[in-house]
Amino acid sequence: xxxxxxxxxxxxxxxxxxxxxxxxxDTPPELDPNAVVQEAQSSALAVEQQxxxxxxxxxxxxxxxxxxxxxxxxxxxxxxxAVRKKGNVCYRLKKNSCFDLLEAGVKKELxxxxxxxxTDNYLLALSKYKAIQLAREKVPSEDVRPSTFxxxxxxxxxxxxxxxxxxxxxxxxxxxxxxxxxxxxxxxxEQ
Numbered sequence: 330x331x332x333x334x335x336x337x338x339x340x341x342x343x344x345x346x347x348x349x350x351x352x353x354x355d356t357p358p359e360l361d362p363n364a365v366v367q368e369a370q371s372s373a374l375a376v377e378q379q380x381x382x383x384x385x386x387x388x389x390x391x392x393x394x395x396x397x398x399x400x401x402x403x404x405x406x407x408x409x410x411a412v413r414k415k416g417n418v419c420y421r422l423k424k425n426s427c428f429d430l431l432e433a434g435v436k437k438e439l440x441x442x443x444x445x446x447x448t449d450n451y452l453l454a455l456s457k458y459k460a461i462q463l464a465r466e467k468v469p470s471e472d473v474r475p476s477t478f479x480x481x482x483x484x485x486x487x488x489x490x491x492x493x494x495x496x497x498x499x500x501x502x503x504x505x506x507x508x509x510x511x512x513x514x515x516x517x518x519e520q
Contacts, residue, residue: 376488397456401463404431408464428465435461 408427411419419427435458442450 372488372491376484379484397460397463400457400460404460404464405467425465428461431461432458 408419408424408431411417411427412422412424414420418430422430435454438454438457439451442448442454
């Protein structure tokens with residue numbers, strides 16, 4: 330009978346490890362490409378909503394209103410001077426009559442822009458008309474200079490770029506391009 334001697338340290342170590350409860354190791358989470366795309370889309374939508382709120386205004390006037398009030402103040406100043414200036418069409422007229430003349434000019438601009446299919450000119454004429462209406466209402470004299478719009482536009486562009494980069498179609502085309510490049514590299518190496 331052969332006798333095997335096992336050092337006591339090995340016996341103790343094996344008894345220790347065998348007595349430990351079984352621990353299951355969690356598998357690493359897999360990246361769900363749909364989750365990445367949805368996150369990019371939701372951030373893009375949030376930035377677009379922020380831009381709409383910035384332009385149209387929520388509880389406070391938006392950027393478009395602010396710009397129109399600046400234009401309305403310019404129109405008010407113009408009418409005030411035109412009523413007092415000799416040689417002007419509005420000289421010695423009431424201010425409302427001068428506003429009527431300005432509106433008639435804007436109506437002509439609207440008609441010509443509509444007939445020429447110039448949407449930019451039509452939009453400008455509509456904006457002028459709204460500014461004339463605000464000028465008639467005597468816009469408040471607080472400072473409403475337009476603020477910059479550049480930062481918000483850049484945010485929207487960045488979020489759209491991120492959304493397009495994380496789209497599944499874009500990722501799949503990148504994988505195909507990488508595979509084609511790898512195949513070309515192998516073909517070149519073999520030659």
